[in-house]
Amino acid sequence: MSSASNVGFRLMALKRMGIVDNYEKIREYTVAVVGVGGVGSVTAEMLTRCGIGKLLLFDYDKVELANMNRLFYQPHQSGMSKVEAAEKTLKEINPDVEFEVYNYNITTMENFDHFMDRIKNGGMKENTPVELVLSCVDNFEARMAINTACNEIGQSWFESGVSENAVSGHIQFIIPGETSCFACAPPLVVATKTDERTLKREGVCAASLPTTMAVVAGFLVQNTLKYLLKFGEVSYYLGYNALQDFFPKYAMKPNPQCEDRFCCKQQISFKEREALKPKVEAVEEKEEEVVHDDNPFEIELVSEMTEEESKAAEGETPELTEGLRLAYTTPSQNTQEDASASIENTEKSIEELMKEMKGL
Amino acid sequence: MVDEATKRTLAKIPLLKTKAGPRDGELWVQRLKEEYMSLIKYVQNNKESDNDWFRLESNKEGTRWFGRCWYIHELLRYEFDVEFDIPVTYPTTAPEIALPELDGKTAKMYRGGKICLTDHFKPLWARNVSKFGIAHAMALGLGPWLAVEIPDLISKGVVTHKEKQAEGADN
Ligand SMILES: [Zn+2]
Numbered sequence: 001m002s003s004a005s006n007v008g009f010r011l012m013a014l015k016r017m018g019i020v021d022n023y024e025k026i027r028e029y030t031v032a033v034v035g036v037g038g039v040g041s042v043t044a045e046m047l048t049r050c051g052i053g054k055l056l057l058f059d060y061d062k063v064e065l066a067n068m069n070r071l072f073y074q075p076h077q078s079g080m081s082k083v084e085a086a087e088k089t090l091k092e093i094n095p096d097v098e099f100e101v102y103n104y105n106i107t108t109m110e111n112f113d114h115f116m117d118r119i120k121n122g123g124m125k126e127n128t129p130v131e132l133v134l135s136c137v138d139n140f141e142a143r144m145a146i147n148t149a150c151n152e153i154g155q156s157w158f159e160s161g162v163s164e165n166a167v168s169g170h171i172q173f174i175i176p177g178e179t180s181c182f183a184c185a186p187p188l189v190v191a192t193k194t195d196e197r198t199l200k201r202e203g204v205c206a207a208s209l210p211t212t213m214a215v216v217a218g219f220l221v222q223n224t225l226k227y228l229l230k231f232g233e234v235s236y237y238l239g240y241n242a243l244q245d246f247f248p249k250y251a252m253k254p255n256p257q258c259e260d261r262f263c264c265k266q267q268i269s270f271k272e273r274e275a276l277k278p279k280v281e282a283v284e285e286k287e288e289e290v291v292h293d294d295n296p297f298e299i300e301l302v303s304e305m306t307e308e309e310s311k312a313a314e315g316e317t318p319e320l321t322e323g324l325r326l327a328y329t330t331p332s333q334n335t336q337e338d339a340s341a342s343i344e345n346t347e348k349s350i351e352e353l354m355k356e357m358k359g360l
Numbered sequence: 361m362v363d364e365a366t367k368r369t370l371a372k373i374p375l376l377k378t379k380a381g382p383r384d385g386e387l388w389v390q391r392l393k394e395e396y397m398s399l400i401k402y403v404q405n406n407k408e409s410d411n412d413w414f415r416l417e418s419n420k421e422g423t424r425w426f427g428r429c430w431y432i433h434e435l436l437r438y439e440f441d442v443e444f445d446i447p448v449t450y451p452t453t454a455p456e457i458a459l460p461e462l463d464g465k466t467a468k469m470y471r472g473g474k475i476c477l478t479d480h481f482k483p484l485w486a487r488n489v490s491k492f493g494i495a496h497a498m499a500l501g502l503g504p505w506l507a508v509e510i511p512d513l514i515s516k517g518v519v520t521h522k523e524k525q526a527e528g529a530d531n
Contacts, residue, residue, distance in 0.1 A: 061471055107447040109382050109423045139470070140482065141456060144449040183452065186486060205468060205476035259452060259489070328483035342491075343374040343394045350389060350422075353396035358417060360403050 011050060020229045027096070029228050030123045030130040032056035034106065034146055036082045038208055039160055040136030041072035042217035048090045050225065054098040055090070056122050056130060057083045058115065060105040071210050098124070107145040116149045132224060133157035136217075138206075140187070147182035150174065151262035154269075156227075160220045162213055164206040167242040168192050169216040171223060173234055177254065177266030184255035184263065187327040188320070190239035190248065212242055239324060248323035362480060362500070369499050373402045379490035381450045382423045391451075392422040395493045402495040413506075414442065414498060422446065425455070425494065429502060431510045436521045438510060442502070454485045455494065457502050465518045468509055475505045 014020045031052055033044050036059045044055055063077045063085050077085040083101035090097060100122055106115040121127045133155055135146045143159060150157045154176050162169040168190035174181055219238055226232045236251035254267050320326070346353075362370070376394040380387035399416060406412045416427035423446045430439040440462065444455040456474045463473035470476060481501055485492055492500075513519040 105445075107449065108445045109421070109448060112383075112448040139456075141447045141449060141453040144453045145447060148449055205470060328486060330487050330489075340371050340373060340375050342377050343397050346393060346397060348393070350393055350396070353393055353400070354417065354420075357396055357400055357403075360400065360407075360415065 008049075008051070020231050023229065025229060026051050026225075027053045028124060029132075030054040030056065030098075031224065031228075032058070032119060032122065032130045032133045034058045034133065034135050035137035035142065036086050037061065037136065037138060038067075038070040038210070038213035039162065039217045039220070040134070041070075041082070041086055042214055043134055043136055043160075043220050044086055044090060045072060045093065046217065046221040047224070048094045048097050050221070051094065052097060053124050054100070054122075054130075056118055057086055057099065057101045058104070058106055059083050060103055069210060070208065071214060106149075107141050112145065112149070115145075116153065119149060119155055120153055129153070129155060131228060134220060134224065135159045136220070138162075143182055147174070148260065148262070151176045151181055151183075151260050151266060154266055158220055158223065160216055162208070162216055163190070163192075165192075166207040166209040166212050168240060169212050169219075169242075170237065170239045171216065171219045171235065172237045173223065173227070176263065177268075177270030179236055180252035180254050181258060181260060181263045183260040184258045185252070185326065186330060188237065188239075188250070188324050189327045190241050191323055191325050192241045192243045209242075212240070215240055215242075237324075241323060246323050248321050250321045250324055362484070363504075366500065366504060369405070369503075370496065372405050373495045373499060374398050375488075375491040376451075376493045377491075379451065381448060381452075382421065382446050383448055388422070392418075395422065395495075398493050398495045399498075402499065413503070416442065416494070416498075429459075429506065431506045433511055433514055438514070438519060438521060451490050451493065454481070454492075454497050454501070457497065462513070462519070466509060466513060468505070475502060477501050478504065 012023055015023045029052060031047055031054075033040050033047075033055060036044055036057050040057075040059070044057060047055060059082045061082050063073045063080050063082055065075060065078045067073070068075060072089070073082070073085060077089075081103040083103050087099045087101050091099065100118065102111075102115075102118070104111045104114075106112060118130075119133060120129050122130050133146065133150060135143055135157060137143055137146070138161075143161075146157060146159075149155070156173070156175045159172040159174060159182055160170065170188065170190055172182075172188075173179065219235075219240070223234050223238070227234045235249055237249065239246075239248040239250075241247070254263060256264065256267060258264055258267075348356075374397065376391065376398060378387060378391040378394055380391040382388050384391075403412065403415070413431065414427060414429035416425050418425045424443075425446070426441070426443040428439055429442045430437050432438075440459045442457060442459060444457045446455055447453055456470075458473040459469075459475065460473040463469060463471075468476045484500065485497075488496070510519065514521075
């Protein structure tokens with residue numbers, strides 16, 4: 001089978017119809033998909049069918065029978081590592097795609113440097129970076145690890161997620177220094193007019209629907225294609241409220257006081273790059289400024305919280321668009337009082353402390 | 361909301377001062393000392409209030425932690441292995457505490473036996489980034505989890521009492 005037939009003439013027709021200038025360019029691009037579960041596996045399959053040049057897949061999970069309500073994996077693959085199973089299936093679909101797969105947890109010291117190295121050097125030509133990183137992980141820790149890596153490298157990436165109640169989801173495009181990073185503000189939540197405070201969580205951590213995951217994967221790959229092949233507009237934040245079929249869109253500038261120091265560095269170099277650019281008139285970005293409102297933002301609390309807790313919680317809250325809210329707020333730096341005492345300094349060495357702990 | 365007992369317990373655990381994670385070299389060593397001091401104090405508090413419920417130790421880099429935790433139910437003691445890694449993004453993100461023996465036995469866990477935390481854990485952790493340490497994660501995360509889940513698992517017969525108690529973890 002020739003490459004052209006693998007990519008498919010209907011994709012090539014996009015070029016003939018004038019939607020995309022040069023569809024074949026897709027074969028030169030590398031995308032890293034971190035997390036190949038419900039969203040990531042479908043994402044990888046779509047990219048494979050679109051004829052992407054190379055995929056890097058990261059995940060440390062195994063295929064489980066209990067997850068067969070999701071797409072992509074098949075019962076006979078249970079027990080296999082997800083990345084291994086995915087590579088096998090995807091190669092059958094399109095043998096022209098190159099793969100690098102890693103069956104490990106990116107958030108540990110053991111693997112994080114290797115993960116960063118592959119983002120920096122895993123492009124189609126060795127020692128070139130990947131074009132894009134797609135976060136399809138299901139937890140805060142891994143998202144933050146990807147954020148840390150991408151801020152350090154200056155790598156553009158997409159965050160994606162499906163809520164634990166499975167009826168909302170989002171994608172977010174992060175260009176370090178230029179748009180809000182994952183650490184700039186507490187995570188955004190797509191509000192779905194259900195009362196999350198009464199959300200019954202007894203007996204389970206999270207629900208999942210293949211439909212919501214497929215919609216989010218579709219958003220993610222659509223925007224990936226737009227970014228790589230330069231057509232249409234790439235969304236910065238696109239939410240999906242499945243209960244009302246509402247799709248909030250939003251763009252947020254980075255926080256100059258971001259906790260991630262590499263984010264702050266990237267913001268400075270972005271400003272320097274912008275200053276060097278020749279001035280183009282009247283092409284104003286339609287990004288919304290982060291407004292620090294005097295009136296506290298209408299905070300919807302995630303869980304039952306006392307009034308004092310919510311008062312203590314009033315940190316800086318950006319003005320958001322309809323249908324979006326922050327998952328929680330954090331206090332402004334100086335207003336915190338602590339009920340507990342801080343740790344005292346010690347002359348003891350770490351070995352002595354370890355011994356003391358063991359002797360308890 | 362955090363219950364009163366947990367709040368009181370939390371208030372007695374010393375807060376940490378050094379904001380550093382395992383990628384921060386010398387600063388991490390300082391942070392690790394604070395982690396140990398805070399944990400030692402917490403275990404001592406627990407012993408004093410007759411509520412000793414876990415032991416932890418780490419590898420020498422302080423990046424991997426392991427130990428035992430136990431829960432008393434109807435005068436019987438149920439013990440479990442505890443383990444977790446310190447993520448590269450610590451202390452911005454909390455460690456994901458796991459009880460590998462219970463993996464697959466309850467839906468209140470993520471893969472690998474990582475416990476499912478309640479909705480209030482993350483906001484509380486986020487508001488106290490760098491001041492909360494491993495001891496706080498244990499008090500706020502694992503402690504309440506055991507109190508809710510273990511009696512439930514016992515009543516369902518998923519967890520049964522082992523006659524042979526582990527040695528060395530007496531009190
Ligand atoms: Zn940031």
